Amino acid sequence: MTLPTDPAANLAALIRCPSVTPADAGALGVLSAMLERLGAKIERPVFKEDGTPDIENLYARVGAEGPHLMFAGHTDVVPPGDEAAWTHPPYAAEIANGHMFGRGAVDMKGGIACFVAALARYHERHGAPAGSVSFLVTGDEEGPAVNGTVKLLEWARERGEAWDAALVGEPTNPDALGDMIKIGRRGSLSGTLIVHGRQGHVAYPHLADNPVRGLLMLVEALLEPAFDEGTADFQPTNLEVTSIDIGNPSVNVIPGRAVASFNVRFNDRWTPESLQAEIHNRLDRAAASLRLRPGRDTPVAFDIEWRDRPSPVFLTRDDRLVETLAASVAAVTGRRPQRSTSGGTSDARFIKDYCPVVEFGLVGQTMHMVDERVALSDLETLTRIYLRFLEDWFG
Template sequence: MTLPSDPVANLAALIRCPSVTPADGGALDALQAMLAPLGAVCEQVAFAEKGTPEVNNLYARLGTGRPHLMFAGHTDVVPPGDESAWRHPPFAARIDGGEMFGRGAVDMKGGIACFLAALARYVERNGPPPGSVSFLITGDEEGPAVNGTVKLLEWAAARGERWDAAIVGEPTCRETLGDTLKIGRRGSLSGTLTVIGRQGHVAYPHLADNPVRGLLTLAEALLSVPFDAGTDDFPPTNLEITSIDVGNPAVNVIPARAVASFNLRFNELWSVESLKAEIGRRLERASREARLRPGHAAPIAFEVEWRDRPSPVFLTRDRQLVGTLSASVAAVTGRRPELSTTGGTSDARFIKDYCPVVELGLVGQTMHMVDERVPLAALEALTRIYLRFLEDWFA
């Protein structure tokens, strides 16, 4: 039986499945078919929650012993957008100029294809690993991330699954393959600030309270003073105002309220709770010291609503995992990767509660773009990195 040792063929099979989140598009069936010749035990599990779409997920395990290595990723992809703008159809997996084009080529069907090929080559060379390798693959990473990795981990752990380390195959590299290894992620916290005023006619401002004035004052209180200077492992905590809205179509009406959305990306100097407290202190102080309009005695009235499911900060310090994977990158590329915690969130934020986790994948420059593509040479190189890691880690 032919093993799936060619990352190019593996990726082509996955790209041809139009798995735009939350649709599966046959991607998990295709992956399960490729895992079958390795002797992996596979199970697809669907999860649902009120207000969110049902999502299919795949858990596969090769071996029964320890140590147990998890590879995690997702087969769902973002929409291709205007397909006529693509050089090649987004789900055709066409090869042009030494590159494969297709939605998910980089983010992150390419990473899955390479790790699968690396495991197949390991088995060809060495037989089954002296431990276990599992695949934890979701169809919900690009969506709300409610019915995917977080529930699949809970499901697997309830069945007695335990892991010693995990690799997430997200496209972590910036410019060249292997230049970046993610060993943690900043936390993410989002909220909505509402300033409450009094609606009125713009010609009679003394009869109204314009909430836009108060919103600008409170926003300045959030933005003007740095939260920290960063740490050895993380950049400074940062807050961004992402939208401001008054819902007012008229130019001669002072609105009744003004709303701003904001997001913080924070380092290990903060927790979700301590950040919420700091935001509250800044807003309370500014609301007392300023007014919606000079001469008005009342403090600025405001409300803060926090979004569900904030992401905590985490940092992986497991020397065996980080050191072995860094050495594998160096052995294949000739340079050691930069250990980084930058970028957005990923499903590693769920996995870190179960075992040490790092992220290493392809160069992410074309992810989510028209003409998303990956050089065939990069697929081969990443496969060799993963293979070297498997051999050294299990050794």
């Protein structure tokens, strides 16, 4: 039986499944076929929740003893956008100029393809690992992330699964393989600010209460001053206003309501609860200001709605896991990777509650873009890094 040692062949098979969230489109079946050739025990639970699409997931384990290493990732992808704008069809896995083109090439079917190839090469060289390797793969990472990794982790733990360490194959390198591993992530908190006013004629402002004036003061209070200057391991906390919506088609009517949405990426000086408290304090102080509301003697009337499930900040301090991965990257590439907590969120924010977790994958420059692509040489290099990591971890 031929083992799936070729990362390019593995990736092509995965790309040809148009698994745009929440559709699986056969991607987990393709992955299952690869893992069966490695002797994995495979289960594919489907999770459901009202108001969200049903999601099929995959849990596979090679081996039955410890130590137990988890590889985590996702086979779902974002939509391709205008397919006519692609140089090569987004689901054809065509190769040109040393690159494979396709949606998910780097985010993150490429990482899955390389890890499968690395484990297959490990089997060829050494036989089964002196321990276990599991695959925790969801089809819901690019979607609402409700019926994916969170429930899959709970499902596995209820069946007695426990892990010593986890590696997430997200694209972590800004420019070249060996640039960066992720040893943590900032937290993420989203909210919607709703300012209530009183509708009226613009020629009679004293009879109305313009919520736009109040909204401007409250938004300014969210943006200034800075929340902090950063910490030894994290960038400064940053709030971005992502939309301002008035919904007023008329130029001579003062609206009755104004809404702004925002997201905060925060460091380890904050928890979601302490950050919410700080934002409330800022808004309460600003609401009492009369600076943009002449003739008013009452605070701005507002509500704030927090989005569900804020993501907490985390930092992996497991020296053995981080050092083993960093040393494996350096051994293959000759480059000592930066240990970073930058970027957005990933499913590592869920995994960290079960075991130490790090992230390392391909170069992410084209993820989510038209003509997403990966260099074939990078597929081979990443496979070699993962193989070295497996050898060192189980060695």
